[in-house]
Amino acid sequence: MRDLLPALQARITSVVVDDTVASVPLAHRVRTLLPAAQWQTRQPEDPLPRDARTLYLKAFRGRFLRPCPGTSHYRCCGYHILHIGExxxxxxxxxxxxAYFDDPTLKVWANWDDLEAEVVTTLRAxxxxxxxxxxxxxxxxxxxEPLTGMSAWLVELLSPWANVVLELKSKVADLSWLAAVRDPRRVLAAWSVNAPEVIAREEQGPRADLLQRLNAARTCAAAGVRVCLHFDPILFYPGWEQGYQQAVEAIADTLRPKDVAFISLGSFRGMPRLIASIRERFPQAQYAVAELVPGLDGKLRLLRPLRTRQLAFVAQLLRQAGFGDQLYLCMESDVVWQAVLGITPGQRGGLARYLEHLAFDTPNR
Ligand code: SF4
Known part of the structure; x- marks a missing residue:
């Protein structure tokens, strides 16, 4: 996306870098690309930065590779998180x-040697x-990505592993990483999609609009990289039917079913802490003041009949457009699966296995 780097340059006013990673290539690259930012090398005893306009290049000491926690009682998709920052x-x-983090600082893990060592050791095991x-x-x-080049580096790092697929999920249209792709089967390019008015009203900052995301997806597909789309969260608001219809029409106008590995559908949900934060910080977010009920995992969701109606509506539009084979539901029960898709994950061998099949066995269908 052409204006992403200037937007980041305007947003990030200071950079803090841990002393042990102050000389790594990433630090040099960031310093070159953010010439106006204040620069501080942090010693272990120095306070941690806590500021949304600060980028913290951190020597991360936790696990880089970890199973996605999913959510209890609902069907989750069995993927692993490659932790690159917060x-x-x-x-x-x-x-x-x-709701996850109290601290708004932008954090990027800068000890790529440690990340590589952990990932390679695990994959070899x-x-x-x-x-x-x-x-x-x-x-x-x-x-x-325009600042760090981290996805391009990961794409190269993982491309020799035939048993690995890396999913890059975004709301921007940066494609600088595409030049690093050696084997398009090893990468899935994923975009969150939504009704155009949801993108306009509820997503702020230098995000791409729906057409920019879909055009980027089409470029990936032309390069042989399969695309994933995530309709998540589907929101309830007056006129939602037209909004989601417009989104599906845009998808059908831009992508062919064979370009798309999978499409997830997820209704808005969140722990009470998230809902409270949305209500406080985003007064325009009417979907968060609707009647929400706790599910078995403690997350608040729309009432099931309403959720089912919305998910079924979008699923039906996607089916009519030829995208029916790639659909799955995010964090829903078998009852909702059956009502929306007419099948349960178990009938497909389990959701994790089904998505593994779509990710690995169906290149360029
Ligand atoms: S939901 Fe929006 S703000 Fe949150 S990580 Fe995704 S793009 Fe960023």
Whole structure:
């Protein structure tokens, strides 16, 4: 996306870098690309930065590779998180990160040697396992890509592993990483999609609009990289039917079913802490003041009949457009699966296995 780097340059006013990673290539690259930012090298005893306009290049000491926690009692998709950093320069009203983290600092793990060592050791230990990895759990996979080049590096790092597929999930249209792709089967390019008015009203910051996302997806497909789309969260608001119809029409106008590995559908949901934060920080977010009921996992959701109606509506539109084979539901029960898709994950061998099949066995269908 042409104006993403200037937007990041305007947003990030200071950079803090841990002393042990102050000389790594990433630090040099960031320093060159953010010439106006104040620069501080942090010693272990120094206080941690806590500021949304600060980028913290951190020597991360935790686990880089970890199973996605999913949610209890509902069907989850069995992928592994490749942890690259925390927080995001975009501001979506519904963002789960506001409930995960008290601290708004943009963080990027800068000890790539440690990341590489852990990932390579783990992959070598399980050579027969098939891995679906994704970086979009605690940050947007590509929102800082013009600054860091981290996704391009990961794409190269993982491309020799035939048993690994890396999913890059984003709301920006940065495609700089595409030049690093050696084997398009090893990468899934994923975009969150939504009704155009939801994108306009509830997603702030330098995000791409729906058509920019879909055009980027089409470019990936033309390069042989399969696309994933995530309709998540589907929101309830007056006129939602037209909004989601417009979104599906845009998808059908831009992508062919064979370009798309899978499409997830997820109704808005969140722990009470997230809902309270949305209500406080985003007064325009009417969907968060609707009647929400706790599910078995403690998350608040729309009443099941309403959820089912919305999910079934979008699923039906996608089916009519030829995208029926790739659909799955995010964090829903068998009852809702049956009502929306007429099948349960168990009938497909389990959701994790089904998605593994779509990710690995159906290139360029
Ligand atoms: S793009 Fe994703 S991570 Fe960033 S604010 Fe929006 S929902 Fe949160």
């Amino acid at each position: 927080n995001c320069p975009l501001a979506c009203s519904y963002c789960i990160l506001q 399980y050579p027969k396992r098939r891995w679906r990895l994704g970086t979009g759990e605690f940050t947007d996979s590509l929102a800082l």
